[in-house]
Amino acid sequence: RPSLMNAFELISTSQGLNLSTLFEK
């Protein structure tokens, strides 16, 4: 239910914030 989600929870799922991809070969 997205309306109950915290905005920052949504923001933190952004791909641009997922730095783990830096380590992918």
Added chain:
Amino acid sequence: CCEIELQNNPRGLREPQILARETNFSVSEIEALYELFKKISCAVIDDGLINKEDFQLALFKTNKRKSLFADRVFDLFDINHNGALGFEEFARALSVFHPSAPVEDKIEFSFKLYDLKQQGYIERQEVKQMVVATLAESGMDLADEIVESIIDKTFEDADTKHDGRIDKEEWRNLVLRHPSLLKNMTLQYLMDITTAFPSFVFHSQVDD
């Protein structure tokens, strides 16, 4: 690709022990991180530095993508504000993402990240801008009233001083109540970096 130049480059890895002492990395981790740095820095512009294009390519595997957050992260990493990351900047910035980094450092970094205009607080308009950017970047479409209600609920929860902005203290209280908000501030990969880049042993400057 740019191995030889970097080995003789004054910007290369010097004194990994000092960097290890000042970050959350061990000496081996610093050396392995340097292998990653070399790989990323020579992807687009081979100058021994990570430019925004190199960074975006490493992050998205394409340099055709624009991302508000990739820009924001890069700008925060770029302590010297010269548009390119040297290894020290890269290592110091990633150190905050180490699983053993103090949670207070993660709170501070995430606050800076979301404080888009660097005013010392996060405005409602900035939260909306970030939500809209996240939705657009992930190809999701939500009606404006749903976006507004998500932001309303967030401010009800976070803005305990009811002044329409989230300051650092409110941010700290919010993430301590919702630790999942800091999940993207920890990279488990940094625990295994010596395994991911075992070639660091060939260039190691220290005995184990």
